Amino acid sequence: MKILAFAGSSSSTSINRELVKFVLKSFPEDEINLLDLNDFEMPIFSVDTEKKGFPEQAHQFLAEIEASDVIICSMAEHNRNFTVAFKNIFDWCSRINSKVFQDKKMFLMSTSPGGFGGGNSMAIAQKNFPDWGAIIIDSFSLPKFYENFDLENGVINPDLLKELNDKIAHFKQQVQ
Template sequence: MAAILAFAGSNSSTSINFKLVQLTTSMLQDHDVQTLNMAEHPFPMYSEDHEKENGFSESLVGLKAKINKAEGLILSVNEHNGNPSAYFKNVLDWLSRLDRNFLEGTKLLLMSTSGGKRGAKGAMTVVEAMLPRFGAEVVATFSLPSFYDAFTDTGILDKGLKKEHQKALEYFLNSLK
């Protein structure tokens, strides 16, 4: 039984990436899973001046502690103009200031989705290259294109994409053993 932390890189209350995370975690059995809704975790925009004046927030320290407790991380990133959202980049900036290696030894299932045909692959590619700098091992990836056509409350509609999602999840879980 592995400890797994799951969240989306979006702070939107209607995040489709969070819906993908929720679907993914609903498929997990026999694991200690904690799912975070990042819409409930605001962080000020990072600046050295803010850090010097205020230090690190309890919310940030708590997030880092949850990440450090987890053996695996399920993350789905959203995309703004071909890149990860400013919110998610800001979270990474804060976490890396607190501890440069805040993901040391963490296995990661990295996902993305969007309403478009590329499924936020631009953001996923950027994040996949970025997270190992902080110690993460990205062991599997999955991108869901055309979210509004491909997803319902019951899950992923396209059989091929559904199988690909399941395969990525299985690969991730096997890496935790």
């Protein structure tokens, strides 16, 4: 099973990336392709720019999805929405293939420093990603990242860790 993983953030200190890396420890390393959105920087999408052609990075991102069996991602939140970095990649890719996620099974996550755990971006993704070809098997939101996560140990809140592990196990059962 080839796993494509990413955080919906371009921050070098992304807490969503840390959550993704923690979850990936539950899967064999040789099956993981962890992307960095910074490797897919493109002009800001506009219809006028699109007339000049599609950036190679958009084709590359779609090729990474195509080469995978499943997707594990954690959506960062800026101002109650996706980050500009993710949204721009998504906008370009959706113009090439409206089924951006190409009917891949997905484990969807989010986290934030606040108590809502990135719930706004998570809700948007849960509502809309299926229309764009994602088959969301399960989702997990980690509230209060800095209180519930340690960079060395991962999720340290026992109740949240159990919930996450249960969802990882469920996801694994559904994708095998």
